[in-house]
Amino acid sequence: MARLEINGVTKKFGTTTAVDTFSLDVGDGELVCLLGPSGSGKSTVLRMIGGFETPTGGSIRIDGEEVARLPPEKRPTTMVFQSHALWSHMTVAGNIGFGLKLRRLPKKQIAEKVDQVLELVGLAGYGKRQTNQLSGGQQQRVALARSLVLEPKILLLDEPFASLDQHLRERLREEVRDIQQRLKITALFVTHGQDEALALADRIVVMRDGHIEQIDRPDVLYREPQTPFVAGFIGTMNFVEGQVRNGMFTGGGMTMGAPVAEGPATLAVRPEALSLSGALAPDAATVHRVVDFGTHAIIDLDLPDEVRAKAMVSPDHEWKGADRVLLKPERFALFRDNAVLYRSQPSAIQTARHAQ
Numbered sequence: 001m002a003r004l005e006i007n008g009v010t011k012k013f014g015t016t017t018a019v020d021t022f023s024l025d026v027g028d029g030e031l032v033c034l035l036g037p038s039g040s041g042k043s044t045v046l047r048m049i050g051g052f053e054t055p056t057g058g059s060i061r062i063d064g065e066e067v068a069r070l071p072p073e074k075r076p077t078t079m080v081f082q083s084h085a086l087w088s089h090m091t092v093a094g095n096i097g098f099g100l101k102l103r104r105l106p107k108k109q110i111a112e113k114v115d116q117v118l119e120l121v122g123l124a125g126y127g128k129r130q131t132n133q134l135s136g137g138q139q140q141r142v143a144l145a146r147s148l149v150l151e152p153k154i155l156l157l158d159e160p161f162a163s164l165d166q167h168l169r170e171r172l173r174e175e176v177r178d179i180q181q182r183l184k185i186t187a188l189f190v191t192h193g194q195d196e197a198l199a200l201a202d203r204i205v206v207m208r209d210g211h212i213e214q215i216d217r218p219d220v221l222y223r224e225p226q227t228p229f230v231a232g233f234i235g236t237m238n239f240v241e242g243q244v245r246n247g248m249f250t251g252g253g254m255t256m257g258a259p260v261a262e263g264p265a266t267l268a269v270r271p272e273a274l275s276l277s278g279a280l281a282p283d284a285a286t287v288h289r290v291v292d293f294g295t296h297a298i299i300d301l302d303l304p305d306e307v308r309a310k311a312m313v314s315p316d317h318e319w320k321g322a323d324r325v326l327l328k329p330e331r332f333a334l335f336r337d338n339a340v341l342y343r344s345q346p347s348a349i350q351t352a353r354h355a356q
């Protein structure tokens with residue numbers, strides 16, 4: 001178990017700032033996901049923790065010790081990469097035990113540890129196989145085992161399952177979560193898949209253009225995004241431009257109370273928080289398309305001013321194309337200048353935070 005403290009870390013490649021004053025504390029046994037679009041700096045952060053890049057500035061401490069300038073092999077970290085890069089001329093056991101051999105552990109002890117870790121990743125009995133006789137998923141399990149056998153204080157995973165199909169990816173990430181919790185290992189996992197982050201993480205760091213947009217628990221990120229970027233990146237969100245006047249927001253044919261300063265604002269409302277009722281009012285929306293998924297239906301809506309929105313309704317709805325509907329956001333947020341201007345319901349999360 002280990003504690004990681006990253007303080008004001010920056011990484012420049014020539015004129016490109018890949019990571020900009022990044023700070024993050026990861027607690028003992030915690031699994032944190034770095035989530036963001038391609039090029040947002042996730043891998044660079046991970047590579048700096050693992051020792052594969054040197055920060056331009058800032059500090060990285062593991063259990064209080066500064067490691068930012070140590071080579072990878074001098075750090076208590078191991079990294080699992082997207083492409084497994086196994087040695088094809090070695091057996092599975094040879095691949096997994098290689099790092100222990102470098103540490104000059106006795107053969108018998110290496111064999112024991114390799115067997116233990118093979119069992120842990122669900123490959124008991126596979127030690128003698130050549131790695132090219134394994135499926136992609138099994139190869140990634142070997143790569144994970146090769147990292148785990150070194151008993152790192154911090155396990156780093158850089159999109160380890162990106163090359164696998166959806167089904168296998170879901171299974172392996174559940175297994176990683178189980179192993180991580182069983183071993184109580186501190187872990188960082190890079191992904192650009194929000195589902196993966198939501199399924200795995202104790203906390204998620206949402207990155208954009210080298211900086212942190214928000215760090216929070218998955219449920220908090222979904223319910224209380226702090227910026228429009230996070231609101232749009234996690235789950236589906238409807239955005240509608242409008243104006244606040246006399247304590248009311250108006251936009252997209254909707255009007256609701258918003259006791260905040262007058263001016264432009266962006267309404268953000270989740271599809272499941274948008275309720276529909278029949279109406280013929282001039283500012284009503286029109287049902288564009290209905291897609292039934294069995295458990296729920298998604299209604300595509302045309303709002304005034306060429307705005308599009310989605311609503312999620314129960315499967316027993318009666319809506320059909322060209323119906324005219326009035327929209328009512330049951331829960332919503334207003335954004336202005338890239339920050340939250342107003343939330344319709346201070347949630348339990350906010351209330352709890354204020355009470356602390």
Ligand SMILES: Nc1ncnc2c1ncn2[C@@H]1O[C@H](COP(=O)(O)OP(=O)(O)OP(=O)(O)O)[C@@H](O)[C@H]1O
Pocket residue numbers: 013016017018036037038039040041042043044045192
């Ligand atoms: N070795 C390098 N030399 C120059 N620029 C680099 C180097 N490594 C990364 N970059 C740049 O730094 C920025 C961040 O890259 P990084 O790989 O960390 O992003 P990422 O969020 O992990 O993206 P992806 O999801 O595509 O892997 C990008 O603009 C990238 O082009």
